[in-house]
Amino acid sequence: MPLRTHTQLPAGLLDCSADELHDHLGGPTLIQLQGSRNPALFVSVLLHGNETSGWDGVRRYLQETTGLPRSLTLFIGNTEAARAGMRALPSQQDFNRIWRDAGGEGGALASAVQAAIADQHFFASIDLHNNTGHNPYYSVVTDLEPHNLGLAYLFSDKAVFVEEPDTVLTRVFTGRCPAVALEVGPVGDPRCADRVYDYVARCMTLGEVPVAAPEAFSLFRTRVRVHIQDDVGFCFEGENGSDDPVPLVLTGGVEAVNFHELARGTVFGATRLPVSSVFRVLDVDHRDVTDDYFEHDGDAILLKENVVPAMYTTDPYVVRQDCLCYFMERMAL
Numbered sequence: 483m484p485l486r487t488h489t490q491l492p493a494g495l496l497d498c499s500a501d502e503l504h505d506h507l508g509g510p511t512l513i514q515l516q517g518s519r520n521p522a523l524f525v526s527v528l529l530h531g532n533e534t535s536g537w538d539g540v541r542r543y544l545q546e547t548t549g550l551p552r553s554l555t556l557f558i559g560n561t562e563a564a565r566a567g568m569r570a571l572p573s574q575q576d577f578n579r580i581w582r583d584a585g586g587e588g589g590a591l592a593s594a595v596q597a598a599i600a601d602q603h604f605f606a607s608i609d610l611h612n613n614t615g616h617n618p619y620y621s622v623v624t625d626l627e628p629h630n631l632g633l634a635y636l637f638s639d640k641a642v643f644v645e646e647p648d649t650v651l652t653r654v655f656t657g658r659c660p661a662v663a664l665e666v667g668p669v670g671d672p673r674c675a676d677r678v679y680d681y682v683a684r685c686m687t688l689g690e691v692p693v694a695a696p697e698a699f700s701l702f703r704t705r706v707r708v709h710i711q712d713d714v715g716f717c718f719e720g721e722n723g724s725d726d727p728v729p730l731v732l733t734g735g736v737e738a739v740n741f742h743e744l745a746r747g748t749v750f751g752a753t754r755l756p757v758s759s760v761f762r763v764l765d766v767d768h769r770d771v772t773d774d775y776f777e778h779d780g781d782a783i784l785l786k787e788n789v790v791p792a793m794y795t796t797d798p799y800v801v802r803q804d805c806l807c808y809f810m811e812r813m814a815l
């Protein structure tokens with residue numbers, strides 16, 4: 483999986499939708515475009531092949547801009563998965579988990595990209611993703627440096643600080659320039675590409691990255707993942723399609739309150755089974771902390787702590803494959 487490099491836009495590239503890029507480029511590609519000022523803005527798209535809003539926003543920006551106000555280094559990631567409309571092909575590594583100590587083709591690609599940009603300074607780095615579930619658009623930061631938070635705040639008043647995994651692309655830029663990953667909204671929502679367009683256009687004209695204004699900014703840290711035990715049937719309140727009772731009924735509507743605080747005592751669901759046999763709550767060290775978060779009151783399951791849910795999903799497939807939600811806590815700046 484060698485890296486292709488260009489110093490000009492390949493002819494016809496901006497006419498390609500995400501699924502057409504692989505046939506046009508042949509694989510992962512780094513394009514370094516000279517603008518009126520340096521250092522360059524680094525932008526990455528399609529590390530996840532089905533998350534197409536980044537490419538759509540960037541290509542519209544390049545179509546509509548004559549004379550770039552700043553140099554731009556664009557990395558187009560998993561073109562092969564994009565052609566298939568998938569996050570990654572089953573045979574591939576996750577392209578946002580290859581940026582440290584990775585082997586295989588993914589590791590070789592990450593090394594090639596890092597070698598190609600090794601001597602360069604960057605103004606800032608932006609990694610563009612779509613989010614899953616009904617979450618607001620927000621930034622992900624791996625470093626609490628003030629300009630890093632400032633770059634995040636330019637996109638959204640909400641950001642999540644993550645320490646794991648440490649193999650994401652954003653980490654490559656730690657100590658080098660401000661760097662964020664943006665979750666720009668759900669795939670298929672046309673406003674996402676508009677958001678990308680506006681943000682990239684703004685970053686390209688900025689003289690310097692500002693620092694965040696703490697009073698206007700909500701910063702969260704992930705505390706735990708909430709899983710439903712594999713063998714437990716569940717449904718969301720009011721959605722039991724059969725006449726048989728379901729062992730676990732989840733209070734509906736939490737999806738709408740992702741990123742809003744739920745107070746201790748809030749009803750989260752109902753079951754007659756012990757809480758620990760329906761939920762499995764794991765902290766960042768993978769310890770089971772279920773009993774710290776839920777308690778019974780009759781059949782009702784109540785929250786034992788104030789929590790801020792994120793990525794809460796009502797899609798049963800995602801619940802089984804990944805998790806029901808995360809609980810976050812607000813961080814003071």
Ligand SMILES: [Zn+2]
Pocket residue numbers: 529530533611612
């Ligand atoms: Zn992604």
